[in-house]
Amino acid sequence: MKRLFSAILLVASFLTLSACEADRMSEKGFSLPAGNAMSGKEAFIYMHCHECHTIVGEELPALVRSEPPFVQLGGKVTRVKTYGELVTAIINPSHKLAKGYPLDVITNDGQTKMPVYNGYMTVQELIDIVTFLQPHYDVFVPQYEYRIYP
Ligand code: HEC
The missing domain is CATH 1.20.5 (Single alpha-helices involved in coiled-coils or other helix-helix interfaces)
Known part of the structure; x- marks a missing residue:
C-alpha cells in the first residue's frame, strides 16, 4: 500500500x-508591436533573403543565386500564418521545416539550409520583415464536395 x-x-x-x-x-x-512593411521589404532585400525566396505577388530584384533551395513565401495557405510562426521560421528555422519540399533540397543533415541571422538582424528588422511577409499569405478554405447518396 x-x-x-x-x-x-x-x-x-x-x-x-x-x-x-x-x-x-x-x-x-x-506579442509583437506593429512593424513597417516597407522597411521589412528593404531589410529582406538587404539581407539577401531573396537569394533563396520568392514571394507571391511581390517583385524582387533578380536572383543572384542560380541553384536551389528556392522556397516560396506567401501564397495560399489553409489557415492563418501567425506572426509567431513567422518569427520562429526566421530565428529558429530548423524547428519546423517548410512543407512541400524534398528534404535533401532544403536541409543538410536534418538541419535547414537557411542561414541563422540572429547575430546581426535587429529586433526591429525582424518585426518589419514579419509585417512585410504576413499579408502575402492568403488564407483559403478548401472546398469539399459532398456527395449525397439517394
Ligand atoms: C541560403 C538560402 C536561404 C536564405 C538566404 C534565406 N532562407 Fe529562408 N528558408 C530557406 C530554406 C531552405 C527554407 C525551408 C526550410 C525551413 O523551413 O527552414 C526556408 C524557410 C523560410 C521560411 C518558412 C517558410 C515556410 O513555408 O514555412 C521563412 C518565413 C523564411 N525562410 C524567411 C527568410 C528570411 C526573412 C530570410 C532573410 C532574412 C531568409 N529566409 C533567408 C533558405 C533560405
Whole structure:
C-alpha cells in the first residue's frame, strides 16, 4: 500500500513538473508591436533573403543565386500564418521545416539550409520583415464536395 502511494506521488510530481516545464516553454503572452512593411521589404532585400525566396505577388530584384533551395513565401495557405510562426521560421528555422519540399533540397543533415541571422538582424528588422511577409499569405478554405447518396 505504501509502495503504491509513493508510486502515485512520484507520477503526480512528475506530471506537475512537466506541466511547469511546458508552461515555461509556452508562447503564451507573445506579442509583437506593429512593424513597417516597407522597411521589412528593404531589410529582406538587404539581407539577401531573396537569394533563396520568392514571394507571391511581390517583385524582387533578380536572383543572384542560380541553384536551389528556392522556397516560396506567401501564397495560399489553409489557415492563418501567425506572426509567431513567422518569427520562429526566421530565428529558429530548423524547428519546423517548410512543407512541400524534398528534404535533401532544403536541409543538410536534418538541419535547414537557411542561414541563422540572429547575430546581426535587429529586433526591429525582424518585426518589419514579419509585417512585410504576413499579408502575402492568403488564407483559403478548401472546398469539399459532398456527395449525397439517394
Ligand atoms: C541560403 C538560402 C536561404 C536564405 C538566404 C534565406 N532562407 Fe529562408 N528558408 C530557406 C530554406 C531552405 C527554407 C525551408 C526550410 C525551413 O523551413 O527552414 C526556408 C524557410 C523560410 C521560411 C518558412 C517558410 C515556410 O513555408 O514555412 C521563412 C518565413 C523564411 N525562410 C524567411 C527568410 C528570411 C526573412 C530570410 C532573410 C532574412 C531568409 N529566409 C533567408 C533558405 C533560405
